[in-house]
Amino acid sequence: MxxxxxxxxxxxxxxxxxxxxxxxxxxxxxxxxxxxxxxxxxxxxxxxxxxxxxxxxxxxxxxxxxxxxxxxxxxxxxxxxxxxxxxxxxxxxxxxxxxxxxxxxxxxxxxxxxxxxxxxxxxxxxxxxxxxxxxxxxxxxxxxxxxxxxxxxxxxxxxxxxxxxxxxxxxxxxxxxxxxxxxxxxxxxxxxxxxxxxxxxSNQQDSGPKLLDEAMYHFYDATQLMGFKLVNTGLQMILDKDVPQTIANHFPDIIHPFLKQNNKTIDDIDHLIFHPGGKKIVQTVENLFGSLGKNIDDTKEVLKLYGNMSSVTVLFVMERFLKKNIKTGDLGLMLSFGPGFSAQRILIEF
Incomplete structure (x- = not known):
């Protein structure tokens, strides 16, 4: 199914x-x-x-x-x-x-x-x-x-x-x-x-990209990196300057074991559907993926056109891929980061 x-x-x-x-x-x-x-x-x-x-x-x-x-x-x-x-x-x-x-x-x-x-x-x-x-x-x-x-x-x-x-x-x-x-x-x-x-x-009458696998990755002792503090004037942003480097430090553990459990490597991934958290995070991830021969051009374009819309943004990136003429069988990796600190991943087959 x-x-x-x-x-x-x-x-x-x-x-x-x-x-x-x-x-x-x-x-x-x-x-x-x-x-x-x-x-x-x-x-x-x-x-x-x-x-x-x-x-x-x-x-x-x-x-x-x-x-x-x-x-x-x-x-x-x-x-x-x-x-x-x-x-x-x-x-x-x-x-x-x-x-x-x-x-x-x-x-x-x-x-x-x-x-x-x-x-x-x-x-x-x-x-x-x-x-x-x-x-x-x-x-x-x-x-x-x-x-x-x-x-x-x-x-x-x-x-x-x-x-x-x-x-x-x-x-x-x-x-x-x-x-x-x-x-x-x-x-x-x-x-x-x-x-x-x-x-x-899960209705077999409906066609579209398939969700092959998914996983969450939780960073220990990193609850202070991102979130909101509830104050009298509303939700006060918590955003630590160490977020990009923390992502970089954990990047191998986030990506490679997840792909390995699906008998894949980063070389098998054709498309990266990445949440644009901000310019520094995008640059960090672009450098990491770039060294692996991949690009996150659509992620950068969504950030440029709309900014970071929190949970919404990666779906804007996904929409761009659905509008492309992507070859059947291509693989995509959907990736986002958020408070906790955590990373969420989905492996997609177009």
Whole structure:
């Protein structure tokens, strides 16, 4: 029995701004700070590798003193819209009805809502009243791949079923106006908002790339590297400068044993579907893969066009591959990193 990817549909929020348009707002935010520090921050934005970011909030609103309650209300309102749009688009692309979905996984870590967004999607799109729900939170950038791993487990145990994984993130709603730390500044420079839906199936009538294997890799004693701290003004970014080097240190253990258990080596991998965590992480992984004769050009392009949309971003990369004329039998390696610290991998056959 094969587990296949039927389609991926992406969705962007209504507001967007080029980095060069954002810098005047950053300069206003930095007024009163030491001039050398201001120049350093502007260089971070200019050198972020991100040309444009999309947002659920008006760009000017991001740099106003919005309280946590107000930002979370915007998050709640807008993720419902983005989730509905991405799921509806995916169903249309697949020629599926909403009632064809047996399992719905929703992924988000950039706001709080109970009931979770999947409950609203069931009502809005009239999914079946017995659809199985799984909201995934607190896994950060890795959760898009995590959601696919959970869907594969469900589908493997239930032949003939279909699943939707919907990732919706709004990192701009977590920006901290009074926080001039490098973590807050770097996250503001690289993160953007977006949504994506991937439909998967164990129904043999559905064709598409096959999920051959999956695995999670957990870094010991690395919980301090990435995440959010809940403060009175919202979700405060934790982003350690050692993340790229930590990934590099663990890279051989992340990649080679996973491929070996599938009787493969990196030479057998034709396509890399990698989450663009940020310019430094991308450069680190590009150097590691480049030494193995591989490229992550699509990853770099997604970072440039949209920024890091947390769990959503790797699905934007996956969508680009589905639109290509990829040779049957080619292998792809899907890879993302997130808080914990952890790495998630899926081996795909096109």
């Amino acid at each position: 094969s587990i296949t990817i039927k389609t991926v549909a992406t969705q962007l929020p209504p507001y967007s701004q080029a980095t060069e348009e954002t810098i005047p707002l950053v300069k206003m935010w930095l007024q009163g700070q030491e001039s050398r520090f201001q120049r350093k921050v502007i260089k971070i934005f200019e050198g972020s590798g991100v040309d444009r970011r999309y947002s659920i909030m008006n760009p000017e609103e991001v740099f106003t003193n919005t309280d946590f309650e107000s930002k979370n209300e915007i998050y709640t309102r807008e993720v419902k819209k983005l989730g509905k749009q991405s799921l509806h688009k995916a169903l249309q692309q697949a020629s599926w009805n909403a009632t064809d979905i047996d399992f719905i996984i929703t992924v988000s870590c950039t706001g709080f809502m109970i009931p979770s967004v999947d409950a609203y999607l069931i009502n809005e799109l009239q999914l079946r009243d017995d659809v199985v729900r799984l909201p995934v939170t607190e896994m950060g950038c890795a959760a898009g791949v995590s959601g696919m791993i959970y869907a594969k487990s469900f589908l493997k145990a239930n032949p003939g079923k279909r699943a939707a994984v919907i990732a919706i993130e709004a990192p701009t709603a977590t920006f901290q106006l009074e926080d001039y730390s490098m973590a807050n500044i770097v996250s503001a420079a690289i993160f953007g908002d977006g949504a994506a839906c991937v439909l998967l199936s």
